[in-house]
Amino acid sequence: MHRPMTTETFKLGYNDIHDDVIRSIVKTGPKYYIALATAGGTTLLCFFFPWFYQLYYGIGAAGMNHPGVWGTYLASFIFWIGLSHSGTLLSCVLHLTNSSWRKAMYRSAEAMTLFSLVVAATYVMVHVGRPWFIHWAVPYPNQMELWPNFRSPLMFDVMAIATYITGSTIFIYMGSIPDFAAVRDRTSGWRNTMYTLLSLGWRGTDKEWHRLHWAYTFLAVLIIPLAVSVHSIVSWDFAMSIVPSLHQTIFAPYFVVGAIYSGTAGIVTVMFVLRKSMGFEQYITKLHFDNLGKLLLVLSLIWTYINGVELFTAWYSGTSEEYEALNYKLFGYYSWLYWEMIIFCAVLPMLMFSTRFRTSFVPMLILSIAINIGMYTERFLIIATSLSRQYLPDAWGTYVPSPVEISIMLGSFALFTTLFLVFVKIFPSVSMYEVKETMATPKMEPAAPAAGSPA
């Protein structure tokens, strides 16, 4: 996995990196403010406003019905959890395998994880009927002497996500400490105060570096099983029910692979945007897109395989309810969405077999967005098709999202963007010290050479 960075990338010196990255934090152009205002405004208008409307009138504002009691809110929840996956997971795996190409991109990938998780957690609140009592799902000693139900997969979910948020926050924060210190040394005023606090008095001694590396590797090892478990547990919300076509053992790997798949695609999208908008052309290169493309391709093949298995087991079960669910999925009311998903997630990614495709930026951007659209559809279909066709034919029905739901869904992207925009102004969005590690050590200024030193 050792792959030296192309030397052409780094004709830069240490100072250039500092300048570039710190410029991205300190210098704020009108473009940024426009973007922030748009994203923030859209969040308010499309996310919070409909949500408050729904809180006031009840979940009826969304399109859920009987039997489609779960809808896009849950689909979006899975989608965001999924997107959160690759960030930290990818960063951990690549850290452990010593892949140097990770270094320029992992900070933004990890941020993506964090913010996707935040959005996902918000979606839980949007989803439930009485979010003002959501704390009852958390085990805390209380006057009522009531505990949550520890048998419930939803309860596992709360635990898993809380752990994952905590873990990835610590991970991204710890990895940024040396960079905070670097920014601290080059800023003044309130920024200086903020970075002084954030950098926890980092001085860059050998001991500190040693400890940081140790702790970082430790966390990386810890987070990988965590990430896998989080999405397995999310899948149990479904797989532990006895709804035909949800009650499948393949669900945990299916969700994990799906999560990494859509997350990796998300990283490609975010990297493209970062590269263009922040002027990081030198740090995020064709090499990154090439490698991510290969990863995406493998993931897409696994995903396709698992989808095949899902269909096969449904057919092989030989029960009428599984047949009906299968038939409905492939040819029923939502079938056009199913085929759209297959095209976006299984067929189009085949293009990535070609190196030329993988190394062209715009096609990769388009494909990465298509994959995520497909993956969103997948999550929606898992819920919508299965709930529509359950055991008793009398209770069959269809569910169509309402405008409120669609608005909240779009708004959640704006929320994510807003958080990200705030992030790039606080965190150095490219890990400076690790990029420096990949560069040749600059020659010392040939000041007066010490006597006796070899020329």
Place this chain on the structure above:
Amino acid sequence: MSLFSRFMDGWRKYRKPGYYDEFDYHWTMTIDLDKCTGCEACVTACQAENNIPIVGEEEIAKGREMQWIRVERYWEGEYPNAKLSFIPMMCQHCDAAPCETVCPVGATYHNQDGLNTQIYNRCIGTRACAVYCPYEVRYFNYYDHEWDSPLEQQLNPEVTVRGKGVMEKCTFCIQRIREAKDVAKDDDRRRVQDGDVQPACVQSCPSKALVFGDRKDTESQVYQSMNDPRNYRVLDELNTDSSVFYLKKVDA
């Protein structure tokens, strides 16, 4: 007792529905499909007894009907030779209820009478129980419902009016069971006897297709009727161990 066997005991108990070793009563219902005419008197009675909101035409079109008991209709064959069969469907009070395990806050649980109960105050509205219930008998309050005058005058004071964001379903008319138990307790602390308590649907059924009682009382009518050779339980293959027994319709 060794630590291990204590642990195993705890585990075995934990695996029992609702953690009970034994129920005090085991309320059961039987529905004789041979007698059911599909008149829906039970539906109306339940609506009145349990303050079930009237959601209106628009909401029904959206598929948000609320009826704790519904009469499912299944057609067989084409028009001249069409055959219609009914099956009343309400919460089956499964002793191994899938809906109970999934509620993160334990708002639905098994009580000591073998009933699957729903605590409206505790419900946070994840709607997971409705997904997990294979009988599709759980209904969700999408709004705060209102009763048009003069309907609000007939609300049953014994039953909570549910607010928005809360799940609800058939309770086997728990308020009537409670009352019967209270009366029995005042009356020399005796047990509730067969015929002391009747849910609204049973009471209103003109053809006496529904029978309700305590399964633990082997003299009871429901015990006789659940051991009828025609008995079966809906979706028994899912091992929900339900408490509603159906008596098969025998075609002449």
